[in-house]
Amino acid sequence: MSTLAWFALLSLVVWVWLLLGQGFFWRTDQRLPSASRHEERRTRREADRWPRVAVVVPARDEAEVLPLSLPSLLAQDYPGVAEVILVDDGSTDGTGRLAVELATRHGGLALTVVSPGEPEPGWTGKLWALRHGMALARTRGPGFLLLTDADIAHEPDSLRLLVSAAEANGLDLVSQMARLRVASLWERLVVPAFVYFFAQLYPFRWINRPRPLATAAAGGCVLLRTETAVAADVPEVIRQAVIDDVSLARAVRRAGGRIWLGLAERVDSVRPYPGLGDLWRMVARSAYAQLRHSPLLLLGTVAGLVLVYLVPPVALSAGAVRGDGAAAWAGGAAWAVMAGTYVPMLRYYRQPLWLAPLLPFTAFLYLLMTVDSAVRHYRGVGAAWKGRTYARPEAAPDRCRDVAPGE
Known part of the structure; x- marks a missing residue:
């Protein structure tokens, strides 16, 4: 030959x-595990059975996408107590002010906007913002933290389903890979392949096994048990990480936490990447x-x-x-x-x-x-x-x- x-x-x-x-x-069947319908109906009537949740949103110059994402968080149909903390990470486009205006206009969950200032040496910007948002959240005693990016839109039942999955299955970190926007020609060519390559590198089935063979998370949507975050010392232990989602998952796993990762059905990214240059910068970064x-x-x-x-x-x-x-x-x-x-x-x-x-x-x-x-x-x-x-x-x-x- x-x-x-x-x-x-x-x-x-x-x-x-x-x-x-x-x-x-290559299979796409790893979807959010859930509690039984009977159990969910029973606990939904008992709001005190649902843990308090703080949604932490790091945001830097996100005024373009915030009107498409933040109202979806404020409108969460969650039976327990939940709030949204948006961390304005040095924005110059009025992101923080716009967030307050959207909360006033749409109502829903309580919103707090904080600005931590420029990152200290040794910190990436997103993790610096998460540090301050998570620290503020912990003063309110939440059972879970939902870490979600400013370009991620959630269906009204997203938070409820995430918490239900974590509680019913004893999970410390539940992460969904948001369905990315696919509209332009380049998005059609590049975006599905991006998720395909990620799954090839970190097979979801291996991550979700009782005895895992791989560890990863998708940073756009991460529900994290608060006590596990403290035990894992996050985000301090990963403060320099650029690939913060995988680093976070590894820190949680090292602390003995159970992790689940799958494809989202109720969580979508609204950030456009219309041209090849936009997608190129996303990957090359x-x-x-x-x-x-x-x-x-x-x-x-x-x-x-x-x-x-x-x-x-x-x-x-x-x-x-x-x-x-x-x-x-x-x-x-x-x-x-x-x-x-x-x-x-x-x-x-x-x-x-x-x-x-x-x-x-x-x-x-x-x-x-x-x-x-x-x-x-x-x-x-x-x-x-x-x-x-x-x-x-x-x-x-x-x-x-x-x-x-x-x-």
Whole structure:
């Protein structure tokens, strides 16, 4: 067989292993666990049985999306006591003032707006904001903290279902990956693949096992038991983390907490990423931090992406042109398995299935974004976000890291 055929065959073997041995990452059936309907009806009539909840929202220059997200939090249909604490993280667009106006206009849950000032050295902006919001919340004695981003909209029953899931299943951290906006052409090409790649790296089934094989969370929607947050010393222990959601999950796991992560049905991101540049910056901001700023891991990641995603279509095309039947067959089979595993995610995002064969093109874009993330890091402008740059941020403290197969 030709060299190309051997590479294509190796790619096919990898795809068969990913299909069957990587926690069935491609399935989209990990949805929020719930209490029995009888139990929920019974406890819903007894408001004192529901723990107090503080919703903490870090916000920096979010006036554009706040009218789409904050009213949904204020309108939560929660049987117990709940409040919203919005932490205005040095906004220059009137985010804090707008939040007060929205609360006055819409009513609902009580809203408190606080401004902690600029982060101290060694803190990322979001975690600095969370530190102050969580500290204020703990003075009110909540049983749970809902940490949710300013661009996340919740259906009216979202908080109730999150708390019900945590209480009924003995969970310390319940996280849902919000359904990201998919409207523009580039969003259609890139966004479902972003979630697909995340699930491939951190299979949800592995995370949700009684004896987990991986640890992660999705930062847009995290319900955290307050006593567990104190035991895990968060956010102080992860104060430098750029990939704060995964770092948070690892800190909670290290403290003995039980974690659940799945896809959301009642939680949506309203932030638009209409152009490729917007999506590029989103990914490049933290891609190299995920690789712990390691040139060796970067090289391995690039080689892996080429082998797994780019070799199949190249082998099929080149094999067909050159009459290399083995290369064409192995490449075509690997490409078919790849596209097949992507179909459930496209269905979850309600996207046309003809996008599935385009996954190699999207993977190539992610390869370029990852390399660009490394270049930005070595130029001293890595992890730039809304006017702040963290030149050498930490992906997660090494002592918090759980190494799982496939990471």
